[in-house]
Amino acid sequence: MKILSDWRSVRLWETQVERDLHRSYSLRTHGILIGTFTMLLMWGVSAMQMHLLHVDSLAVRYFLTLGVGYLGYLLVLRWWARRLVEGRSKLDADVGDGADAGEFAFDVGSRLGSGGDGSVLSDAASGALDIAGGADEGAVIVVPVIAIFLICAAVVLGAGSLVLLYFGWDALLAVAIEVAFSYVSARAAVRVAREGWLMAAVRLTWKPLLGAVVCAVALGALLDHFMPQVNSLPEAVRVLLKKKH
Template sequence: MKVLSNWRSVRLWETQVERDLHRDHSLRTHGLLIGTFTLLLMWGVSALQMHLLHVESLAIRYLVTLGVGYVGYLCVLRWWAQRLVERRTEFEPPDADLGIDSTGDQGSATDAADGGSALSDVAGGALDAAGSADEGAIIVVPVLAIFLLCVAVVLGAGSLVLLYFSWDALLAVAIEVAFSYVSARAAVRVAREGWLMAAVRLTWKPLLGAVVCAVALGALIDHFMPQVHSLPEAVRVLTGARKG
């Protein structure tokens, strides 16, 4: 019973920290700024590959861009969360002295992760269906190609919005950083997943959805329109072919 009581005190402490962060900061605005920075970073990486490195394959270019963007996002997320926590010096450690190996759940953050996986699940199902079809039965015409482009862009963009502009990961990382601070000066010995695992747990499904859509889109353009070098150029070619 004592273990349960102590563990409950840790969860109450998390709830209080979450309320304080919501009260003192506009987390939605912080998420918007982090997402904007990440998209600008990805735009720069994509432009670098296209104009300086002369990477012709859109599939490879999109894969590298999303990979670099995600690493940059995690770094900015960690730095940003630490800045939020460092401004609060009055964190009180939870009244607990636990020697158990228990990770627990991250309540509201887990719910956000489940909601953020919807688009990635749809994208994965669409890719499986396309892969199981007979290649000879697929007839690509301009109208169908434009439709597939739009689907991939919408699903991929939606996954990126859920991933980079959500404040749930920022909140989860901030709580983990705050816990590391108080546990360093108090007798709090409870196993935690850490800021990196918390961030990855909340973001890997939207990232997977974005990667699937982006790579599928790039592979489609590379195969049927090898002469184009960007998505806007592909859209212009398809639109011209349809009008013609």
């Protein structure tokens, strides 16, 4: 009964924290700021690979850029959530009242992650490359058209996954609740099993990240194969526009 009582108290306290955060801050705006910072970080990492490290493969460059960007996102998310929690007027060590914010955040994250599965795109891209390898002279005309379609699909799906990943506020809310709970448990010795801020963040973001990685690597592989002379996606777009005209 003691454990059940503690669990209910924590559930009630979570909602109070969520209400306080929503009342004190515009979480959507904070999500946009975090996403903008992460995109700028990724742009800098990509530019460094291209101009300083001379990484020619776009697939490798995109993979490394997304990896560094995600690590930077997690660090900024943790720092930002801590600042939000410390900015609250008080932390109720006795645990407050309300509904269930943590479960709400996890449900939203699973909904976001359920869309934009990149495995189909990856299979299609590899199939197009196989066709290109064994094509005769007649098929060579068709393959670039397929490649352009797959490139556009990879750009759209990858960009959508990145928007869901970096510009949402659900992960920020979940991490802030976990950080706030760590403060409360340190003060009040509340013994309830929690997954921690890192697991909460990864749980809400790994599916969009996977979709973005698959789309980005597929896009890079297509550009490396069909347009090896280009060093970036904008350059590839300019080449395609010139061929169109």
